[in-house]
Amino acid sequence: MTALLKVRNLKVGFRQDGQRVAAVKGVSFDVERGETVALVGESGSGKSVTALSTVSLLGGSAEVEGSVTYDGREMVHADDKTLRQIRGNDISFIFQEPMTSLNPLHTLEKQLRESMELHQQVTGAEARARIIDLLNKVGIRDPEDRLTAYPHQLSGGQRQRVMIAMALANGPDLLIADEPTTALDVTIQAQILDLLAELKEAENLSLLFITHDLGIVRRIADRVCVMKNGEIVETGKTAEIFANPRHPYTRMLLAAESTGQPDPVASDAPVVAKAENLKIWFPIQKGLLKRTVGHVKAVNDASFAVRAGETIGIVGESGSGKTTLALAIMRLISSEGAITFDSTDLRNYTTRNLRRLRAEMQIVFQDPFGSLSPRMSCAEIIAEGLGVHGDRGDTRPRREKVAEVMEEVGLDPAMMDRYPHEFSGGQRQRIAIARAMILRPKLVVLDEPTSALDMTVQVQIVELLRALQRKYGLAYLFISHDLKVVRAMSHHVIVMKQGDVVEAGPAERIFTAPETDYARTLLAAVA
Structure with a gap:
């Protein structure tokens, strides 16, 4: 060769x-x-x-x-x-962070067509047919309906599949x-x-x-x-x-592999958050008058409760409704059904009333680089929540509190004046965790927090999250496609498919004796 x-x-x-x-x-x-x-x-x-x-x-x-x-x-x-x-x-590239590579102002069709027109001079109906074929190959459902979608309307996994299609477009x-x-x-x-x-x-x-x-x-x-x-x-x-x-x-x-199990939940642990018959449908609107002609059924009839010190793992394919379910619990998107947080029914809470609860429900996003402002230093990013919610009874100087939480998540406080681009991926994720933890929340949504990290750093982050949960009695909603990490983190697991909860139960039972074909398929994919 x-x-x-x-x-x-x-x-x-x-x-x-x-x-x-x-x-x-x-x-x-x-x-x-x-x-x-x-x-x-x-x-x-x-x-x-x-x-x-x-x-x-x-x-x-x-x-x-x-x-x-x-x-x-x-x-x-x-x-x-x-x-x-x-x-x-x-030579074509598939980059690690699709949201920084896709143009947020252009539709999928325009971005895929641009590469074909530039390198292959393929235009019109031929280009459209090739785009649909590429999207089919990389696993985008109903590609004809997705051509006019923008990157922010896709899940993280779907955006990465679009990037792969773009890389393959010119052979x-x-x-x-x-x-x-x-x-x-x-x-x-x-x-x-x-x-x-x-x-x-x-x-x-x-x-x-x-x-x-x-x-x-x-x-x-x-x-x-x-x-x-x-x-x-x-x-x-x-x-x-x-x-x-x-x-x-x-x-x-x-x-390097995430192993072990989380600490058992205390028998008298209080329920931190609860959802009953939660439904999240997004209207599909067409025409000049934007009439509703259908719905995207993101979540159908989901119910669960998470206690202090407990982790509920949410698994399923991209677009199955995992992140949508978590965002609804935090009242960041509209939903139908009952949502209770810390014994408070949130259904009739206004945005102003919710603000005082926001400090107690935090989120760590999938893409640490995309969720950290490149114009803010590490200290400014971590302390940002204190500026919004106040010092929450702690009158110490903010830099002292920032230094404390940085040490807690395994970062050197001497680096607090550096900017996100000066940190590795694992360090950026620790900054994102510190930003959530400085407010001492009761519930933390972890949306693919280890997916962008190498294996050794994954193990470190899992150990860090378990240690923080042990120390503060945190309730976690842990969203991930890495089933080994889910098993190491979770007490209970919810399996989702196309908006439906197809199986739920104790983590050990789900992983050793799944009852549904879909759960068995997920487990077989990592065997």
Whole structure:
């Protein structure tokens, strides 16, 4: 085989405070035609910087040395014309955070069509047909109805599938996938991996696959490069790396997995939040007068209660209504049915009356980078809730309280004046957790809090969340597609499908003896 991509002694540095900070230190590897190579390592190890260097996407602030050749053409310091011909046409990217890559002002059809028109000169009905076919392939239901949708109208997993469709639109020879299945539930993840495998076989597609999920690496990769601190510490065939890892760091990665169980709930623990016969339907409006012609049935007749110190895991495919259910409990969207928080019926509460309860119900979002303002320092982000809700009886200086909660979540208080881009993904998620915890809430909604994190950091975050729950008696609603993490975190589990609760019960029973075919399908996808 002839190497399609050759990386030789690649070094990348960035200027910071007048000094050069090395991000990649002499990395070398090949991607053969028709081969899948996985770059594996913790956040900050240099995986994404290495991938972006292949087509000079790092910008003018990066100092790049070494050689990167694609099909015999040198990419380091290549001219703009050469790069434009190759980017998006010969080499396509799937980025980790779809909401930062998709234009919020353009429909799905416009964004997919733009790439086809630019590189393939495909227009009109032919382009539309190809777009629908692509959306079908990546698992978007009813693609014809989704063409006019905007990114904010899709779930996190659906947005990632659109990104994958855009990357595949022009039939690239090399696909660089940076955590492409991070936001996807397990069944769709399996479908996407199968799709990539089919494309690789049918079109002799080469893949450079960046991931923290070693289960995916075992399933899809031919060879593995393990990165740590900007260097490749071990490389080899996938089967050999998994069977006989030589480097201690590789052995640590393979051993990282969220295990154990949460502490048992006290028998006299009070109910923090309760939903009865909850229904959330969104009207579909058409025509000049915006008449309601139907409804998107996001949640149908859901009931549950969560007690102090208890975690309820909510699982299901993307678009099944998991996040919608949690947002309704917090009264962030309208719903029908009874919602009780801390023994208070919220049905007739106005926005003003709800404000005083907001401090006691907090949320940690799926995408830590998207939920943190890039213009605010770490200290300002964490203390923002105190500015809205007051100091809640604690008269200490706010920076002192910020320092305390940063230590509590495993962050160095000396970093409180840094900005989000100066932190790794795991550190950003800890900032998001600290922002919620500084208000000492009773209920915390955790919406995919570990999905964007590598395996070792996932374990740390799970341990952190369990420790905070133990210390403060927190009630958690834990939304995730990672069933191993759900099992390690949850006392009870709710399984959702297309807005319906298809199964609910104690976590151990759901995982060992599921009663429905759908629950069994979810569990089989991660087996």
